[in-house]
Amino acid sequence: xxxEKAATPIRRASIGARRNPASQAAILAAARAVLxxxxxxxxxxxxxxxxxxxxxxxxxxxxKNRADLLMEVYAAEKARIRAVPTxxxxxxxxxxxxxxxxxWWGTPSGRTFRALLAEAQSDPDALAALREKFLxxxxxxxxxxxxxxxxxxxxxxxxxxxxxxxxxxxxxFYVLTDQLEAGQAAIPVAMRLIAASSRS
Amino acid sequence: xxxEKAATPIRRASIGARRNPASQAAILAAARAVLxxxxxxxxxxxxxxxxxxxxxxxxxxxxKNRADLLMEVYAAEKARIRAVPTxxxxxxxxxxxxxxxxxWWGTPSGRTFRALLAEAQSDPDALAALREKFLxxxxxxxxxxxxxxxxxxxxxxxxxxxxxxxxxxxxxFYVLTDQLEAGQAAIPVAMRLIAASSRS
DNA sequence: TCCATAACGGAACGTTCCGTTTCGTTTTGT
DNA sequence: ACAAAACGAAACGGAACGTTCCGTTATGGA
Numbered sequence: 001x002x003x004e005k006a007a008t009p010i011r012r013a014s015i016g017a018r019r020n021p022a023s024q025a026a027i028l029a030a031a032r033a034v035l036x037x038x039x040x041x042x043x044x045x046x047x048x049x050x051x052x053x054x055x056x057x058x059x060x061x062x063x064k065n066r067a068d069l070l071m072e073v074y075a076a077e078k079a080r081i082r083a084v085p086t087x088x089x090x091x092x093x094x095x096x097x098x099x100x101x102x103x104w105w106g107t108p109s110g111r112t113f114r115a116l117l118a119e120a121q122s123d124p125d126a127l128a129a130l131r132e133k134f135l136x137x138x139x140x141x142x143x144x145x146x147x148x149x150x151x152x153x154x155x156x157x158x159x160x161x162x163x164x165x166x167x168x169x170x171x172x173f174y175v176l177t178d179q180l181e182a183g184q185a186a187i188p189v190a191m192r193l194i195a196a197s198s199r200s
Numbered sequence: 201x202x203x204e205k206a207a208t209p210i211r212r213a214s215i216g217a218r219r220n221p222a223s224q225a226a227i228l229a230a231a232r233a234v235l236x237x238x239x240x241x242x243x244x245x246x247x248x249x250x251x252x253x254x255x256x257x258x259x260x261x262x263x264k265n266r267a268d269l270l271m272e273v274y275a276a277e278k279a280r281i282r283a284v285p286t287x288x289x290x291x292x293x294x295x296x297x298x299x300x301x302x303x304w305w306g307t308p309s310g311r312t313f314r315a316l317l318a319e320a321q322s323d324p325d326a327l328a329a330l331r332e333k334f335l336x337x338x339x340x341x342x343x344x345x346x347x348x349x350x351x352x353x354x355x356x357x358x359x360x361x362x363x364x365x366x367x368x369x370x371x372x373f374y375v376l377t378d379q380l381e382a383g384q385a386a387i388p389v390a391m392r393l394i395a396a397s398s399r400s
Numbered sequence: 401t402c403c404a405t406a407a408c409g410g411a412a413c414g415t416t417c418c419g420t421t422t423c424g425t426t427t428t429g430t
Numbered sequence: 431a432c433a434a435a436a437c438g439a440a441a442c443g444g445a446a447c448g449t450t451c452c453g454t455t456a457t458g459g460a
Binding site: 218256266 | 417418419421427429
Binding site: 011012013014015016017018019020023049053054055056057058061 | 404405406407408409410411
């Protein structure tokens, strides 16, 4: 049943009294493959270990726990989606969102991200790392879009946090319910609302 | 270490050839207590079983798996937050959100909900149940707020789905990152944007 | 050149958990 | 009186986590 794609059981011997970067790379690639094929349910350290042809102690030499590995898997996938402000916040957000969803949908990243969020719900350390390190880093770009709009006077500076939360949550809802395909039509509408000027 | 609060190890004997509703109630209460005290990390069927003084087979006689139990725990806690439209969508949403957050914060419900969402990420059946049964039921009220606003002509009917997604995601973001306290200030701003008329 | 050092893969460990099975007991309904 | 079914308890098989041990491999300092 679990074919396990015995594709790459290539083992790497010790290269002496120092850690082998090839092992790290192989583990990262194996983790990505397991997540892509099995999803979060099938993502286990044992499975990654088997797939990578690496011992579990080697995994724990590079990452302190499963959440740590998950975060680096995502980081390695990130494909650096660039968000460059054009002067129209709604259009910038729409474009960025489409890119993000395509990234989540077309790569293992969506599954990785969902796994990350799930893991954080049962591991306080993982949640703290997510909130204080992972998310801020990941949101630099889109935060920049809002900042640029505020600098233009299109939106009030003090509303950036609320609008950013709306933006993040919107994406989370669709990825966590596995509706990235069906929900596409909602993107332009939602982004127009998030980017609306505060004139009432 | 795990004090386990041996408070209520009251066992219930068989009452004959039919299931004992007292067992169901005891299990539900135990599940709620375990979630409240240990969070998702400590929520195990074994822990619930011990806490309830019930055998695991009894649990599985009433619920088909852990996700099923989680959903009923949340349903039992729901406290039926009523949302009655007053004619001002932004105000209605703000009020409803404050109630929801207070509910999540002041009861074990927030933790239960987070556990539910996490569980759905590793169990396809749970995700399907969440998306097609749990969420629609839970969103009847707030969907009614949007429908009423659309009936008044305040928002376009075809934008209900996108605005609802914004609303849901906004709440999910704060509960999943455990920021229900710090995020309160963003509520009125976000709700005004979600409820904005479509005049540009 | 020797050799302590440390990483390597692999195997096994102890623990925890899920969901199931087995067992003896208790009570019902027939 | 007795079959039926639920009860709590215990144990099971399987999987997973994170750790420990093993024999092997190669480095780099003395």
